[in-house]
Amino acid sequence: MSERKPSEIRPVVNESGIAIKPHYTAADVEASGGLAMLGKPGEFPFTRGIHALMYRKQPWTMRQYAGFGNPQETNQRFKYLIANGQTGLNVAFDLPTQIGLDSDDPLAEGEVGRVGMSIDTLRDFEIAFEGIDLKEITVSLTINGAAAILIAMYLAMAEKRGYDVKQLRGTAQNDILKEFIGRGTWIFPVEPSIRLVGDTIEYCAEHAPKYSPVSVCGYHIRESGANPAQEMAYAFCIAKAYADEVIKRGLAVDEFAGRLSYNFNIFGNLFEQVAKFRAGRGLWAKIMKEQYGAEKPGSMWLRMIAAGGGGGLTFEQPELNIVRGAYYALISALSGTQTMALCSYDEAYTIPTEYSARVSLRTMQILIEEMGLTETVDPLGGSYYVETLTNQMRAEMEGIMAEVDALGGMVKLVSEGIVQAKVSAQAYQMQRDLESGKFPKVGVNKYRIPEEEHKVEFHPYSEADAQKQIASLDAVRAQRDPAQVAQCLARVREDAAARRNVMPALVAAVKAYASVGEMTRELVGVFGRYREPIRF
Amino acid sequence: MNLGAQTNSGPRIRVLLAKPGLDGHDQGAKVVARAMMDAGFEVIYTGLRQTPENVARMAMEEDVDVIALSSLAGSHLPFCRKLKPLLEAQGLNDKLWVIGGNLPAQDHEALRQLGFQGVFPTGSKLDAIVGFIREHVK
Numbered sequence: 043m044s045e046r047k048p049s050e051i052r053p054v055v056n057e058s059g060i061a062i063k064p065h066y067t068a069a070d071v072e073a074s075g076g077l078a079m080l081g082k083p084g085e086f087p088f089t090r091g092i093h094a095l096m097y098r099k100q101p102w103t104m105r106q107y108a109g110f111g112n113p114q115e116t117n118q119r120f121k122y123l124i125a126n127g128q129t130g131l132n133v134a135f136d137l138p139t140q141i142g143l144d145s146d147d148p149l150a151e152g153e154v155g156r157v158g159m160s161i162d163t164l165r166d167f168e169i170a171f172e173g174i175d176l177k178e179i180t181v182s183l184t185i186n187g188a189a190a191i192l193i194a195m196y197l198a199m200a201e202k203r204g205y206d207v208k209q210l211r212g213t214a215q216n217d218i219l220k221e222f223i224g225r226g227t228w229i230f231p232v233e234p235s236i237r238l239v240g241d242t243i244e245y246c247a248e249h250a251p252k253y254s255p256v257s258v259c260g261y262h263i264r265e266s267g268a269n270p271a272q273e274m275a276y277a278f279c280i281a282k283a284y285a286d287e288v289i290k291r292g293l294a295v296d297e298f299a300g301r302l303s304y305n306f307n308i309f310g311n312l313f314e315q316v317a318k319f320r321a322g323r324g325l326w327a328k329i330m331k332e333q334y335g336a337e338k339p340g341s342m343w344l345r346m347i348a349a350g351g352g353g354g355l356t357f358e359q360p361e362l363n364i365v366r367g368a369y370y371a372l373i374s375a376l377s378g379t380q381t382m383a384l385c386s387y388d389e390a391y392t393i394p395t396e397y398s399a400r401v402s403l404r405t406m407q408i409l410i411e412e413m414g415l416t417e418t419v420d421p422l423g424g425s426y427y428v429e430t431l432t433n434q435m436r437a438e439m440e441g442i443m444a445e446v447d448a449l450g451g452m453v454k455l456v457s458e459g460i461v462q463a464k465v466s467a468q469a470y471q472m473q474r475d476l477e478s479g480k481f482p483k484v485g486v487n488k489y490r491i492p493e494e495e496h497k498v499e500f501h502p503y504s505e506a507d508a509q510k511q512i513a514s515l516d517a518v519r520a521q522r523d524p525a526q527v528a529q530c531l532a533r534v535r536e537d538a539a540a541r542r543n544v545m546p547a548l549v550a551a552v553k554a555y556a557s558v559g560e561m562t563r564e565l566v567g568v569f570g571r572y573r574e575p576i577r578f
Numbered sequence: 579m580n581l582g583a584q585t586n587s588g589p590r591i592r593v594l595l596a597k598p599g600l601d602g603h604d605q606g607a608k609v610v611a612r613a614m615m616d617a618g619f620e621v622i623y624t625g626l627r628q629t630p631e632n633v634a635r636m637a638m639e640e641d642v643d644v645i646a647l648s649s650l651a652g653s654h655l656p657f658c659r660k661l662k663p664l665l666e667a668q669g670l671n672d673k674l675w676v677i678g679g680n681l682p683a684q685d686h687e688a689l690r691q692l693g694f695q696g697v698f699p700t701g702s703k704l705d706a707i708v709g710f711i712r713e714h715v716k
Contacts, residue, residue, distance in 0.1 A: 143600075150600075151656070153600050153653050157651050226602020467612070469605050470612040473609045477703050574625040578615070
C-alpha cells in the first residue's frame with residue numbers, strides 16, 4: 043500500500059458521527075468535559091467499572107448461546123460446553139417456543155427445534171437442565187414474547203429440583219420493546235407487552251430477588267442498523283420505560299433496579315466500542331441516581347453481557363470470523379463486561395458445531411489465561427484518546443435520549459414504527475456503503491477470494507426429532523390432570539383481564555404442566571395480538 | 579401496505595416482498611425493499627410471519643409481477659414446497675419467483691426446481707437482485 047500525500051489524508055468520522063483526530067492531548071480531554079465522570083472502579087459514576095477489583099476477583103462469565111432440537115439434545119450440548127469450561131448457559135429456543143406456539147401447532151411445522159430448543163411444558167425444562175447444578179451455572183433464557191411463561195417455568199423447575207428460589211440467580215432476556223425494533227418475536231400489542239415485563243420484575247423482586255428478570259438489549263437494535271451511540275441510548279430509553287412501568291405500581295427504584303441488566307453488541311471500531319461501554323456505564327449511573335433517585339450502588343450499575351455480534355461476521359472467508367471473534371473478545375474484556383459471548387465463525391451459515399462453539403470458548407479462555415486482561419481494571423483509562431472519546435460518546439448518547447423524549451418517548455416511537463424506520467434506513471445505507479467499498483470489510487469488498495468455496499458443516503434439521511417432541515407433548519397431556527389444567531388456565535385469563543400480575547397464575551399453570559401454547563392462547567384472548575406497523 | 583415508489587418511465591414493476599414462516603430477521607428484507615423502491619419498483623412488504631396461504635393470497639390480490647421471499651432461519655425448503663402449489667393454483671406460474679437470505683448452496687438447486695428462478699444467498703449485491711428482476715419480469 044503506497045503512502046498517502048498530506049493532501050490525500052481525509053477526515054475520519056466514527057460510526058456514531060464523532061470526528062476523530064490524528065492525535066489527542068490533555069487539552070482534548072479537558073475540552074470534552076475533563077475527567078469529572080471518571081472516578082474510580084467500583085465507585086460512582088462507575089465509568090471505569092462497576093467493581094473495584096473486577097476480573098481479579100472473578101473473570102467474566104462465559105456464556106455461549108446454545109440450544110437446538112429437543113431438550114435431550116440441548117442438554118447434551120450444555121454438558122459439553124460446561125465440561126469445556128463454560129461458566130454460564132444462554133438458552134436458544136426455537137421460534138415456535140419464542141412466539142408462544144406448541145410444537146404441534148400447524149404454524150410450527152418445519153420450525154420445531156430448528157433454531158433453538160423446543161419447549162412445550164415443564165417436563166421439557168426438567169430434561170434440558172437435568173444434571174446441571176443451577177447454583178454453579180447461571181442460566182440466561184433468550185426469550186422475549188413468551189418470557190413471563192418461561193421465567194415461571196424456570197423458577198418452577200428450580201423449585202422442584204429443591205433450590206431455594208430466593209437464592210436463585212439467572213437472567214431472562216425479556217426485552218420486548220427491542221423485539222418490535224429488531225428480532226421480531228413479539229406476540230401481544232405494545233401496552234400489555236410492557237405490562238408483562240412489569241409483572242416479571244415485580245414478581246421477581248418479591249419471590250426471586252437474585253434473579254435478573256430483564257436484560258435490555260442494545261445488541262439487536264445495533265444489528266438492525268443502529269450506530270453504537272444509538273445502540274446504547276435506545277437501550278437506556280427502553281430500560282427507563284420498564285422502570286417507569288414498575289415504579290407506577292409502587293415499587294421503589296432500589297427494590298428492583300439492581301436486577302436490571304443489559305445485552306450489548308461488539309463490532310466495528312475498537313476504540314469507539316470501548317468508549318461506548320465506559321460512557322454508557324457513567325451515563326446509566328447518572329440516570330439512575332439523578333433521575334430515579336437510586337441510592338444503592340447496585341441500582342446504578344450497568345451490568346452487562348458484551349457479545350461479539352453476528353453482524354460483524356461474514357459469510358465470505360468464514361475462518362476470518364475466528365480472528366474477528368478474538369478481537370471482539372478483546373474489546374469486551376477492555377470494556378469491563380460481566381459476561382462475554384461470541385458468535386461462532388460458522389454462525390453466518392448455521393447453528394455452531396461443537397467444534398466451532400469450542401473455538402469461541404477457547405478464544406475467551408486465552409484472554410483470561412494468557413493475555414493479562416484480568417489483572418488490571420480499565421487498562422485503557424487515562425488514554426487521552428479514550429477519555430476524550432468516552433466524554434464525546436456520552437454527550438452523543440444524551441443527545442439521542444433527549445431527542446427520543448422530545449419526540450414523545452420510546453414507547454410511542456416503537457409503537458408507530460418510527461425507530462424501526464430510522465434504523466432500517468441506516469442499515470440500507472450501510473449495505474450500500476459495503477457494496478461500494480466505502481465501508482471496508484475484509485473478504486467482502488477487499489481481499490476477496492474469487493470463486494470462493496465454503497466448507498462449512500451444516501447443522502442438520504431432523505423432522506424425526508420434531509415428531510419426537512410432539513409425541514412427548516402428547517404424553518404429558520395424557521398424564522396431567524385436565525381439571526387442574528383448565529382451572530389454572532382460567533385463572534391466567536382472569537388475572538390478565540383484571541390487570542392483576544399474571545405471574546402467580548402462570549407459575550401455578552406451569553406446575554400443572556400447562557403448555558406454552560395453552561398459556562399464550564389465554565393471554566392472547568385477553569391482550570390480542572400485535573400488528574406490525576409497516577413504515578419506510 | 580403499498581409503499582409507492584420513485585418515478586420511472588414505463589409500467590412499474592410490482593413486487594410482493596414476504597417474510598415467510600416465523601423468522602423475525604427483517605433487516606435484510608427491509609434493506610432489499612428500499613433498494614427496490616430506489617430502483618423504481620412498487621413494493622408491497624408483508625411484514626413478519628406470513629403463511630404460504632397469505633403469500634399466495636396477497637400475490638393474487640396485489641396483482642404483482644414478482645413474488646420475493648426473505649428467509650434467514652432455515653425453513654425455506656418446507657415453506658417453498660407448500661407455497662408452490664398454492665401459487666400454481668392461483669395461476670401465478672408466469673410471475674417471477676425469487677428468494678433471498680440464509681440459503682445454503684446445497685439447497686439452491688432444490689429452490690430452482692421449486693420454481694424460484696432467482697436465488698440470492700447472503701452476500702448477494704442489491705444491484706444484482708434489482709438487475710435480475712428487471713431482466714426477468716415478463
